[in-house]
Amino acid sequence: MMLQHNLRHGSCGKAFRPRATPPPFQAILPRVSRPVRLVALAAADAGVNPFAATSSTSSSTTQQINPASSSSSDEKYGWSSHIWKWRGHTIHYKTAGCGEPIVLVHGFGLSSFHYRRNIPMLAENYKVYAxxxxxxxxxxxxxxxxxMELWRDLLLDFNAEFLGGKPAVMVGNSIGGLACLMVNAASPPDAIRGTVLLNSAGAMNNKGVIGDWRILAVYPLLLLIDFLLSIPAVSAALFNNVRTRDNIRQVLQNGVYRNPSNVDEELVEExxxxxxxxxxREVFVSVITGPPGPKPWAxxxxxxxxxxxxxGDKDTLxxxxxxxxRFLKALPERRPETTxxxxxxxx
Structure with a gap:
């Protein structure tokens, strides 16, 4: 019972002496400037369909992964891996550090490993959940x-399950940024301490990026891709081509990281x-072909x-x-709490 309480509410034990907790963004700002633009294997950010209008009650089953069977990256990066049962499905997450909670949310096609460089540093001052x-x-x-509603509900239930009522700083990259905005908008004021967007997506796929001439120029092609992906043989061939290690390495080096030296074999394998x-494959197809979801301005x-x-000023995706x-850059003029x-x- 004590273990489950500690996993849920972030108890660090008597031996841990966290530093004084800084203001919500003081420690984050200098630490997130490492590569944060890991995105999809395909060129587009992902899109999805509505799944559920309301959040269901989450399962309370929580388990820390046996160190003997966990990834070597746990020890290397100083985090712990856990699994949680939510709506009958297994959710994997990492924790590190102690203090006020930060929840890190990755983008399409990625995972919590996306934050491998950020978690250890953020954990110096915060309780980090990825x-x-x-x-x-x-x-x-x-x-x-x-x-997006599915992922919003997942994050809302996750915060309710593990943060012990403490207000969270939500940090999201790409579609994870949009998910964090949705969590913020759906949460009571005392549940959110702040929100950080890292090259945030404005929709679940490029079909929802209204007002960008680059997308409008290829919009008919996007609709054709949707149709082709609805054919299992075609989607299987495309997915198997996209997900090869060589293609992943090439996309990471040429399209995601502006500095190719940041792409190592550990990252490719993850x-x-x-x-x-x-x-x-079915997740890939559902995400790419679904309706774009809500816009940040809404x-x-x-x-x-x-x-x-x-x-990142070098982001081409x-x-x-x-x-x-453009919308988010101009937002501080209309919303003073925005930087x-x-x-x-x-x-």
């Missing part, structure tokens, strides 16, 4: 209709391995507390001059 969203990483990949899981009236937006980047910071240079 989750593998349903359908990604080491979490289950059930065949169902994925949606992206490749989940693609071999049963259901991975959520802003309900977003509470400080909002920090970080954007979600460029700062796109409609989402926009451009991260310059190759990372």
């Amino acid at each position: 989750i593998d969203l349903l359908g990604f990483g080491k979490s289950s990949k059930p065949i169902l209709q994925y949606s 992206v490749f391995a989940p693609s071999c899981d049963p259901g991975a 959520l802003m009236s309900d977003v509470k507390g400080p909002l920090l937006v970080l954007w 979600t460029p700062a001059d796109g409609p989402v980047g 926009f910071k451009m991260l310059e240079g190759e990372r």
Whole structure:
């Protein structure tokens, strides 16, 4: 019982002496400037269908992964791996550190490993939770209709289950950023301490990026791709081509990281391995072909507390001059609690 309480509410034990907790973004800002633009194996950020209108009660089953069977990265990066049963599915997440909670949410096609460089440093001052969203990483990949609402409900239940009533700083990259905005908008004011967006997506796939001439120019092609992906033989061939180690390495080096030296074999393997899981192809298809979901500007009236937006100036997948980047860059003029910071240079 004590173990489950500690896992849920972040108890660090008597031997741990955390530093004084800084303001919500003081420690985050200098630490998230490492590569944060890990995105999909495909060129587009993901999109999904509505799944559930309301959040169901989550399971309370929590288990720390046996150290003997956990990844060597646990010891290397100083985090612990856990599994949690949610709506009958297995959710994998990592924890590290002690203090006020930070919840890290990855982008499409990735996992909590996306934050391997950030977790150890953030854990110096915070209790860090990094989750593998349903359908990604080491979490289950059930065949169902994925949606932003599904992931929003997952994160809301996760916070209720593990944070012990403490307000969280939500940090999200790509579609994880949009998920964090949705969690913020759906949470009571005392549940959110702040929100950080890292090159945030503005929709679940490129079909929802309204106002970008680059997307409008290829919109008919996107619709054709949706049709082709509905054919199992075609989607299987495409997915198997996209998920090869060589292709993953090439995409990471040429399209995701502006500094190719940041792409090592450990990273390639962490992206490749989940693609071999049963259901991975179906998740890929559901995400790519689904409706785009809510737009950031539609959520802003309900977003509470400080909002920090970080954007890499070399990002070509979600460029700062796109409609989402332009909207968020101008947001501080209309919303004083918003800070926009451009991260310059190759990372």
